[in-house]
Amino acid sequence: MSDGLITGTGGRLGDVKVRRPRMLSPLREHLRDTMWFAPTAGLLGSMLLWWGAAELDAGIVTSLRDAGDYDGIKELMGIADDAKAVISTIGSAMMTFIGVVFSISLVAVQMASGQFSPRVVRLYVRSRITKITLTVFMATFLFSLLTLTSFDSERDPRLLTSVPLVEAVLAMVMVLLSLLLFVAYVNGTVRMMRIGFVIDRIARESFRVAVKQPTELPVDTARLGPETARVTHGGRAGVLRDVNIARAVRAARRQGVVLRLIPRIGDFVVPGTPVFTVHGGAAPSRRALGYTVSVGVERTFHQDLAFGLRQLSDIALRALSPAVNDPTTAVQALDHIIQFLASIAPYPLGALGHRDRRGALRLVQSVPDWTALVDLGFTEIRGTAVGNPQVTRRMRAGLDDLLLLTPEERREPLLRHRTLLAQAVERSVPESADRTFALRPDRQGIG
Numbered sequence: 001m002s003d004g005l006i007t008g009t010g011g012r013l014g015d016v017k018v019r020r021p022r023m024l025s026p027l028r029e030h031l032r033d034t035m036w037f038a039p040t041a042g043l044l045g046s047m048l049l050w051w052g053a054a055e056l057d058a059g060i061v062t063s064l065r066d067a068g069d070y071d072g073i074k075e076l077m078g079i080a081d082d083a084k085a086v087i088s089t090i091g092s093a094m095m096t097f098i099g100v101v102f103s104i105s106l107v108a109v110q111m112a113s114g115q116f117s118p119r120v121v122r123l124y125v126r127s128r129i130t131k132i133t134l135t136v137f138m139a140t141f142l143f144s145l146l147t148l149t150s151f152d153s154e155r156d157p158r159l160l161t162s163v164p165l166v167e168a169v170l171a172m173v174m175v176l177l178s179l180l181l182f183v184a185y186v187n188g189t190v191r192m193m194r195i196g197f198v199i200d201r202i203a204r205e206s207f208r209v210a211v212k213q214p215t216e217l218p219v220d221t222a223r224l225g226p227e228t229a230r231v232t233h234g235g236r237a238g239v240l241r242d243v244n245i246a247r248a249v250r251a252a253r254r255q256g257v258v259l260r261l262i263p264r265i266g267d268f269v270v271p272g273t274p275v276f277t278v279h280g281g282a283a284p285s286r287r288a289l290g291y292t293v294s295v296g297v298e299r300t301f302h303q304d305l306a307f308g309l310r311q312l313s314d315i316a317l318r319a320l321s322p323a324v325n326d327p328t329t330a331v332q333a334l335d336h337i338i339q340f341l342a343s344i345a346p347y348p349l350g351a352l353g354h355r356d357r358r359g360a361l362r363l364v365q366s367v368p369d370w371t372a373l374v375d376l377g378f379t380e381i382r383g384t385a386v387g388n389p390q391v392t393r394r395m396r397a398g399l400d401d402l403l404l405l406t407p408e409e410r411r412e413p414l415l416r417h418r419t420l421l422a423q424a425v426e427r428s429v430p431e432s433a434d435r436t437f438a439l440r441p442d443r444q445g446i447g
Contacts, residue, residue, distance in 0.1 A: 029242070029302040030294070032126050035134075042135035043142055050146040053170050057150070058162040065158070073157035076165055080151065083168035087147050090175050094141035097182065101134055108189050116198055117314040122298070123201055124192060133178075133185040140174040147171050195329050199315065203336040205301040206308025210344050213305070218350040219364050224258055229283035231259075231276040233269050238295035240267050242303040245354050245363065248276075251288040252362035257281040260351075260364040265304045269295060305344075306368045309376045312337050320384045320391065327388040330381065331445040334391070337377040338398035344373065345406040374413040382421050386428040389438040390445035395421060397441035 031037045064072045109124050124130065150164035191197045240263050252259045258279040263269055275293055276283075299307045312333045319329035349370050354363040368376070378395065385391040399418045403411055422439055429435045 029300065033122070033300065035125060035131065038131040038135045039138050042139040046139035046143045047146070049170065050143050050167065053167040054146075054150055054162065054164070056166050057164050060165070061160060061162055065160075070157040073160060073163070076163040077155075077157065077160070080163045080165055080168065083165070083172075084148070084151055087144050087168055087171055090171055091141060091144040091148065094137055094144065094175075094178070097178065098134070098137045098141070101130075101137060101182075101185065104186070104189055105130060108193055111193060112198065115318075116195065117311060117318060119298075119311050119314060120198055120202070122300070123198065127188065127192065129181075129185050129188040133181045136174065136178050136181050140171070140178050143167075143174060144171050195315075196332060199312065199332055199336050202308050202311050202315075203340060206305075206340050207343065209301055209303065209305050209308070210340075210347065212303070213347060213367065214352045214354060216348065216353060218348045219353040219361065221260065221351050221364060224260065224279040224364065227277045227279060228257070228281060229278035230274045231278065231283050231286075231289060233271060233273045233275045233293065233295070234286070235271065235293070235295055237270040238268070238297055239299050240265055240269050241294045241296045241300050243294070243365070244292045245365075247292045248289065249354055249356050249362045251284040251292070253356045253360070254288065255281055255284045257284070258361055258364065259284075261366060264366050264368065266299045266307060306373060306376055308340065309337060309373060312340075313376060313380055316381045316391075317384060320381070320388060327390045327445065330385070330388070330391050331394045334381065334394050334398060337381075338402060341373060341377055341402055342405045345370070345402070345410060349373070370410045371413045374417065378417045382417060382424065385421075386424045389434075392421060392425060392438045393440055393442040394445040396439055397443045400441050401443075 061073060061076070064070075064076075105124065109121050112124065113121050147164050147167040150162060150167055152160055152162055192201075242265060243261060248259055248261075260277045260279065262274050262277060269275070276289070278284075299310075301307055316330040316333035316337075318324055319326040319333070349367055352365050352367055353361045354365065356362050378399075381391070382395060385395060396418065399414050399421070402414050403418075406414065425435050425438050429438055
């Protein structure tokens with residue numbers, strides 16, 4: 001979302017600082033969803049570091065030989081012989097460390113998928129500490145192997161070309177860094193297995209999506225003019241992950257038209273599905289719109305305003321299932337659902353506009369409106385909360401709080417859910433005292 005788009009650059013939302021989206025934000029987000037990029041970059045960096053250290057070691061030996069200091073070369077050879085055994089141990093130990101990291105990761109992912117929701121596994125894939133730890137471990141392993149190849153079997157100091165002293169020191173420094181990262185990795189993995197931390201991470205990702213939304217009033221699509229063309233999806237079937245806003249705005253500006261995105265982020269599209277409607281002229285060429293739409297196998301946080309609420313709702317529903325029966329976790333999920341809705345309440349929703357550098361409207365993007373977000377946050381949980389007074393009391397308190405925090409024109413869906421909650425409790429709870437207790441607002445559920 002760049003190219004001079006009006007996206008809001010000040011203020012805070014849910015303790016997340018509002019920042020202007022980066023030009024390459026789609027590529028950056030896609031790389032964060034992979035596990036190969038960081039280790040590959042680390043291996044390449046390790047090779048470059050080894051090459052630089054080897055050149056430095058060769059330069060040191062050359063300078064000593066030119067100065068005739070063969071005793072100094074012999075001293076370096078003795079130090080290198082002692083370091084060779086350490087480097088060999090490092091090479092074999094790092095593979096063990098890498099196996100431990102993978103084992104811990106797989107156990108954590110399996111537990112999170114079964115306990116919380118399969119959709120939270122993405123948090124582990126995007127974990128920076130996991131990728132950094134794996135990268136440094138693999139880089140240390142490769143650096144150690146390359147260092148072993150630098151040891152020269154020549155024992156005559158007059159014929160010796162290199163003594164890998166600097167390489168050995170760097171290898172030991174990388175081992176020390178690996179040990180520190182391993183401690184940080186274990187700590188981070190244990191934190192990600194705690195439900196409170198997982199829910200907080202989901203909420204924070206949701207806030208980051210919200211602050212990237214344009215802050216101007218929603219666009220009246222009826223004023224866009226007649227539809228002059230349509231652009232269909234020609235790629236594979238899948239979930240619409242994100243749209244390269246900057247590229248779409250540039251294509252529309254060059255053509256002098258306005259594009260309207262038909263599906264919402266998170267919708268499933270198949271080949272031939274209309275993706276854009278064009279208003280005001282001919283459609284931009286497929287080359288101009290190439291790589292504008294990204295389709296994948298699962299939803300992502302990048303531009304999906306509703307995905308965080310979907311995950312929080314899934315966690316609450318699983319917690320309220322008879323197999324788990326954990327209403328406290330459902331209350332924790334409700335806490336952050338209410339927090340997110342309170343934060344997004346003043347924001348424009350619906351059909352949002354993206355403009356070019358001159359302020360001309362070029363792209364209209366549909367996002368869930370306020371009613372859709374409220375329904376997503378409360379409908380399914382309300383349907384399973386009856387019989388759990390801890391959850392109904394927290395939901396009633398949350399709805400009352402949101403009624404105080406939201407503008408008057410957005411209170412109707414909140415009043416509707418409060419009425420439906422009361423009706424569900426009236427139907428399902430036979431005792432009058434229990435009904436009164438279940439509908440009494442309490443921000444802790446049963447504090």
